[in-house]
Amino acid sequence: RELHDSLAQSLTYLKIQASRLQSIFEHEREKAADNTPELELVVNDLRDNLNIAYRQLRELMTTFRLTVNGESFQQAIEDSVREFEKRIRIAFELDNRLGNDELTIDEEMQVLHIVREALSNIVRHSHAKRARVRLHHHDGNNICISIKDDGVGIDTTQKRDQHLGLIVMQERSRNLDGNFSVQESEGGGTEIQVSFTPKKIAMPV
Numbered sequence: 001r002e003l004h005d006s007l008a009q010s011l012t013y014l015k016i017q018a019s020r021l022q023s024i025f026e027h028e029r030e031k032a033a034d035n036t037p038e039l040e041l042v043v044n045d046l047r048d049n050l051n052i053a054y055r056q057l058r059e060l061m062t063t064f065r066l067t068v069n070g071e072s073f074q075q076a077i078e079d080s081v082r083e084f085e086k087r088i089r090i091a092f093e094l095d096n097r098l099g100n101d102e103l104t105i106d107e108e109m110q111v112l113h114i115v116r117e118a119l120s121n122i123v124r125h126s127h128a129k130r131a132r133v134r135l136h137h138h139d140g141n142n143i144c145i146s147i148k149d150d151g152v153g154i155d156t157t158q159k160r161d162q163h164l165g166l167i168v169m170q171e172r173s174r175n176l177d178g179n180f181s182v183q184e185s186e187g188g189g190t191e192i193q194v195s196f197t198p199k200k201i202a203m204p205v
C-alpha cells in the first residue's frame with residue numbers, strides 16, 4: 001500500500017519530466033538555442049527517478065510473488081540467495097537459524113529486501129569469491145542479520161547521492177527499530193549488519 005503509493009508518485013513525476021523534456025526539445029528546434037545545461041539537468045533527473053521507480057517496482061514484484069505464492073519467509077531467503085548465486089561465480093553460504101513465525105510479515109519483508117539489496121551489491125560491486133548470509137539469534141531477544149563478502153571492500157567515506165541501496169537499507173533498519181552498520185570484514189571485504197528486537201518478542205500477544 002505504501003509502496004504502491006510511492007511507485008505511483010515516482011511514475012507521475014517521470015511523466016511530468018518527460019513532457020518537460022519534450023517541450024525543451026520543441027523549443028530548441030524553433031530557436032536553435034543552446035539549452036544543453038537545462039536539458040542535461042532534466043535528463044539526469046529523469047534517469048535518477050527512473051532508477052528509483054524501477055527499484056520500487058522490483059521490490060513490489062518480490063513482495064507480490066511472496067504473497068501470491070504463499071511462499072514462506074525461509075524459502076524466500078533461500079530462493080534469493082540461489083537467484084543471485086546463479087548470476088555470478090561467487091560461493092554463497094546461507095546460515096539461517098530463525099524459526100518459522102518469529103517475525104511479523106512486515107519484518108519479513110524488510111529483512112528480505114535488505115538481504116536482497118546486499119546480495120545485489122555483492123554481485124554488482126564486490127568482486128568477491130565467497131559470501132555469507134547469516135540470520136541468527138543474539139543476546140536472547142535480538143535477531144542479527146549479517147551479509148558478508150571477501151571482495152574489494154567499500155569506501156564508506158564516499159558520497160553517494162545517486163546510490164540509494166545503502167540508504168534504503170538503513171531506512172528499513174530504522175523501520176525495524178534496529179541498528180544498521182556497514183563495516184570492513186576481516187578479509188577486507190564488506191559486512192552489512194542489522195540487528196533488531198522482533199515485535200513478537202517486544203510485545204507478546
Ligand SMILES: Nc1ncnc2c1ncn2[C@@H]1O[C@H](COP(=O)(O)OP(=O)(O)O)[C@@H](O)[C@H]1O
Binds near residue numbers: 121166190
Ligand atoms: N559488497 C560491496 N562491495 C564493494 N562495494 C560495495 C558493496 N556494496 C556497495 N558497494 C559500494 O557502495 C556503493 C553504493 O551502494 P548502493 O547504495 O547499494 O548503490 P548502487 O548499488 O546503486 O551503486 C556502490 O556503488 C559500491 O561502490
Ligand SMILES: [Mg+2]
Binds near residue numbers: 117121166
Ligand atoms: Mg545497490
